Amino acid sequence: MKKLQKLLKNKKFVIPASIVILFLGGLIIAFQCGVYTTLKQMSLKDTTPTQMAAAMREDEFWSSYRFNTVVFDGKVKSKNIVNDITTFALVTSDTYGASCDFTNQNTDLIIGRTYKFAAVAYRAERQPNSVLLYDCIIL
Secondary structure, eight states, rough: OOHHHHHHHHHHHHHHHHHHHHHHHHHHHHHHHHHHHHHHHHHEEOOOHHHHHHHHHTHHHHHTTTTTEEEEEEEEEEEETTEEEEEEEESSSSSEEEEEEEEOOOOOOOOOEEEEEEEEEGGGGGTTTEEEEEEEEEE
């Protein structure tokens, strides 16, 4: 007990320890506020592959869809399989395309048929001429 009292009277220990504790507390508060703000803004958003492709082409994709789970009807244009990851290109009427990536699903989609999809937009990736949505699900 005497050692603890002596340590707490030592300014060379107390000042740096206090700074570290305040810094860690600030980080925890900032993280919690960021999580709260992000979750508060998340929602489902109905859209189309053409609207998403145009938003990506115009550099407005993340400002429009970042906090959303996008729900859309998409007509399958083509299928590509690389390393057990199936990607389906979807029909758009924009110069940019849209595609969905399926990692862990049975994906027996028929080319030319329209399906209802959902994907988390913040994971989307810009491709040279399209928007790629990861881990799409079929609704």
